[in-house]
Amino acid sequence: MPAIDVVIHLxxxxxxxxxxxxxxxVRTRSVDGRxxxxxxxxxxxxxxxxxxxxIFRLEFSDQGRFVSIQPLSKR
Known part of the structure; x- marks a missing residue:
């Protein structure tokens, strides 16, 4: 399952x-700048x-649909 780590400050x-x-x-940046x-x-x-x-890890289905969000760290 594809995943991407993002930085969220709301x-x-x-x-x-x-x-x-x-x-x-929500529109935010990944840790690699995307x-x-x-x-x-x-x-x-x-x-x-x-x-x-x-920082949160977003997981998506193979079709690109959102599946889950998990916290990786707090700032």
Missing amino acids: SESECLAHYEGRYAN WVVFPAEALRRVVTREGVQG
């Missing part, structure tokens, strides 16, 4: 905007009171 208010559906996708877009609903699995901060 404040509590930015996460709320995604949660409320004002944004359907732009990555994935569904905003994925943040619900990793959001804390401080937002979403750190």
